[in-house]
Structures are given as C-alpha cells and as structure tokens.
Amino acid sequence: MATEQVSQRVFFCVSALFFVTSAVVTFVWCSSMSAMSGMPMPGGWTMSMAWMRMPGQTWAGAALSFVAMWAVMMVAMMLPSLLPMLLRYRRAVSADGQVPLGRLTALVAAGYFFVWTLVGAAAFPLGVSLAALEMQLPALARGVPIAVGIVVVISGALQFTAWKAHHLACCRGASLCKPIVSSTSRGAWQHGLRLGLHCSYCCAGLTAILLVIGVMDIRAMAIVAIAITLERLAPAAQHVARAIGAVTICAGMSLIARAVGLA
Secondary structure (H helix, E strand, C coil), X not given: CHHHHHHHHHHHHHHHHHXXXXXXXXXXXXXXXXXXXXXXXXXXXXXXXXXXXXCXXXXXXXXXXXXXXXXXXXXXXXXXXXXXXXXXXXXXXXXXXXXXXXXXXXXXXHHXXXXXXXXXXXXXXXXXXXXXXXXHCXXXXXXXXXXXXXXXXXXXXXXXXXXXXXXXXXXXXXXXXXXXXXXXXXXXXXHHHHHHHHHHHHCHHHHHHHHHHHCCCHHHXXXXXXXXXHHHHCCCHHHHXXXXXXXXXXXXXXXXXXXXXXX
16 A cells, blocks of 8 residues: 555656646747747738748758647646546556556556647648648638638537547546556557547647647647646536537637628
8 A cells, every 4th residue: 555655646746747847848948939920921910930940940850849849738738637547547457466557657648648749740741831822822821810710610619519528538537438458568558549549539629729829829728728627627527618619619700700800
C-alpha cells in the first residue's frame, strides 16, 4: 500500500511538471510569434505567422518548428483531461501484480501524444496550402472571415451529434468502449494510440476552431483547453458538451454577422 501511494504521488508530480513546463514553453513560444506582425489580408483580417516561413528558414524547418510547437501545446492543452484515462489504465494493469507502472504509463502517454503530433503534421501542409491560395486570390481571402464563422458554427453543431457522444463516452471510460488492457509495452503503446484516436475524433470540432481562429492565439488555446477539460471531467458530460456547442454556434453566427456587416 505504501509503495502504491508513493507511485501515485510520483505520477502526479511528474504530470504536474510536464504540464507546467509545456504551458510555460507554449506561452513563451506563442508570445514571441504573436510579437511578429502577421500579414494583413483583404477582408480586414491578419494571416497568422504559423503558416509562414521565417527569414532564411526552409519549408522543412518551418514544418518541424510547427510540429514541435504543436506537440508541446498539445501536452499543455490535453494533459489535464488525459490524467483520468492514465489513472484508469494504471488501476487496470496494477491488478496483474508487479508491473513497471511508470514505464507503461509513459508509453500510454507517448502513444496518445504521438496521435496528436500526427494531427499537427497533417494540419501544417493544409494550412500552408490554404494560406498560399489566399495570398494569390484576393477574392478568396475576402471570404475567409465568413468561412471562419461557418467552421465555428459547424463545429458547434458537431457537439450535438451521436458521433461526438460516442467518442466522448470512450474518452470518459464508458464500459462499451473499454478495450482489453495489456500490461506489455506493446499493449501500453497501442492503448495510448487508441486513446489518442478517440480523443482526436472527440475534439475534432474544437480543434478545427483553434486552427481557424488562431493556432498561435493564447486566448483561443486556453478557451479550447478549458472546454475540452470540462466536457471530459464534468459529471454531466453530454449536457456540458451541448452547452459548449450552443455557445460555439452563437459565437460562429456572431462572426458571420460581423463579417457581412450586420454587427
């Protein structure tokens, strides 16, 4: 029992250290990026520096920099909602007797954040391609504020779907989603990948909002992270998710109204 309590304390201390470190690095990194003026675009908006190369930087270097920033940012945003999933895994494998809980937990977390890193790696070329089109086509750039509002509305509507409810239930450990938990290294890695996939599906709408509103915007990150954490940890998850969806739809409609000059 004493060993288990020590292990639990170490787990929480290491998690807190990772959270604080990633949050500080994200804040410093994004603050330095925000200090650089973005590119003013037709339609009265500014293109984020996230989709541009720095002077003297190659596109490969820009991609690596973005993915590294994204990975650190995901640790800061997603670790609070990941902790209950890691605790459930630790309880399940500890029932098998003496197992290397620390190493297995680290593998689960690594698999989980590997999935989120792949999401960032996929988002970068898409964002760069859209940015290039917007710079070449002023008419397309003028429609971006309306398109952003539409994306936000769609993301809010997604919060009410059965698809969202299913993946949210899986992230919260619903019995219908529980896989067979293995205490092997391979099993821990695969368990982390499964958690990451469910989580990325569950957060697809909120992640889309972050990407279109401003991936370097500290306020947008904080709001999205709080929304994700609330719907994962609050007792009435579905009600919270739908409330977030309602607020999101209203925000999207406001953005559209502002873009067409009605607000």
